[in-house]
Amino acid sequence: MLKKNKNAVKLVLGIIIAAVTIWLTFRNTDWPDLRSAFSNARWGYILLVIPALASSYVFRVYRWVMLLSPMKKVSKAVAAPPLLTGFMLNSVLPGRLGEFARSALISRRTGIPFVSSFATVVIARLFDGLALTGLTLAVMTAMWDSLSKSVRGGLIAAGCGYIVILFILIALRKWHEATAGFLVYPLRKFHLDKVALKIEKMLLDFATGLDILKDPGEMVRVSALTIGVWLSLCLSVVPVFYAIEMPWSWFYPPLILVLAGFGMLIPTPGGAGTVHYAIGVLFPAITGIPDSQAKALAIVFHATQFIPVIIAGLMVSKGNIKLDDS
Numbered sequence: 001m002l003k004k005n006k007n008a009v010k011l012v013l014g015i016i017i018a019a020v021t022i023w024l025t026f027r028n029t030d031w032p033d034l035r036s037a038f039s040n041a042r043w044g045y046i047l048l049v050i051p052a053l054a055s056s057y058v059f060r061v062y063r064w065v066m067l068l069s070p071m072k073k074v075s076k077a078v079a080a081p082p083l084l085t086g087f088m089l090n091s092v093l094p095g096r097l098g099e100f101a102r103s104a105l106i107s108r109r110t111g112i113p114f115v116s117s118f119a120t121v122v123i124a125r126l127f128d129g130l131a132l133t134g135l136t137l138a139v140m141t142a143m144w145d146s147l148s149k150s151v152r153g154g155l156i157a158a159g160c161g162y163i164v165i166l167f168i169l170i171a172l173r174k175w176h177e178a179t180a181g182f183l184v185y186p187l188r189k190f191h192l193d194k195v196a197l198k199i200e201k202m203l204l205d206f207a208t209g210l211d212i213l214k215d216p217g218e219m220v221r222v223s224a225l226t227i228g229v230w231l232s233l234c235l236s237v238v239p240v241f242y243a244i245e246m247p248w249s250w251f252y253p254p255l256i257l258v259l260a261g262f263g264m265l266i267p268t269p270g271g272a273g274t275v276h277y278a279i280g281v282l283f284p285a286i287t288g289i290p291d292s293q294a295k296a297l298a299i300v301f302h303a304t305q306f307i308p309v310i311i312a313g314l315m316v317s318k319g320n321i322k323l324d325d326s
């Protein structure tokens with residue numbers, strides 16, 4: 001019951017945030033210009049989003065199978081439905097609940113402990129974060145002179161944060177007992193021994209899922225698959241520019257993904273509102289493109305990235321997923 005209440009509160013808060021950010025995005029919209037952008041759109045190009053987007057999820061499945069392999073050999077057919085279901089839940093609910101759901105589903109299917117399977121999800125997301133950091137650096141290189149000092153500092157700090165987390169995970173895998181003890185030391189310092197013991201045990205179980213980090217060759221392969229994920233996502237953005245007849249430069253697709261990634265940090269259902277604001281308001285502020293085109297881009301980008309995932313997730317989940325199980 002408590003978990004249901006927490007999920008309900010998260011959902012309500014997410015919907016409120018989405019509503020506010022949608023209002024902030026579209027409150028000063030030139031509606032005739034926005035309608036013109038849609039009426040002149042060449043919608044056939046949108047079909048080209050699907051193969052590029054699908055290939056990004058193929059790379060994700062291969063990567064997850066590789067991350068799970070130190071614990072158990074899992075086939076791609078077994079891994080794909082939980083992964084798609086998890087991304088579907090992320091697309092309709094706030095708070096990244098889908099990550100817990102897919103960990104629970106793969107654990108149920110394979111017998112891998114939940115904490116260990118969740119560790120592989122964390123690693124995958126960390127590699128995604130590092131890839132997003134790489135895209136950010138590429139965009140910053142292309143737009144350095146036009147970015148304010150505060151924006152540069154924020155983007156650099158975010159990249160450094162991902163690198164710090166990566167080093168912590170590597171340390172947890174290589175020196176698991178020492179690192180776990182170090183991480184819970186502040187709790188013991190304040191005489192919270194029971195809490196420290198419980199968290200330390202969870203960290204040691206979590207370390208089991210980090211086995212992939214001990215093999216440099218496997219890390220290189222995971223990195224290559226991650227590059228495949230994000231190159232595919234960049235390609236999936238390109239048809240949207242053609243659809244709304246919007247001129248673009250090579251760094252626009254990665255910039256869209258970077259802005260959408262920051263928008264997704266705020267927990268709304270599927271990034272509704274926050275992604276629209278990031279692209280519809282921040283993108284034109286950075287690039288100087290017309291507001292109406294940017295808002296049309298935000299709407300079409302969001303729909304093409306999330307609706308196919310929701311449909312695919314619903315097809316594989318068959319309505320049997322309960323959030324309580326996560």
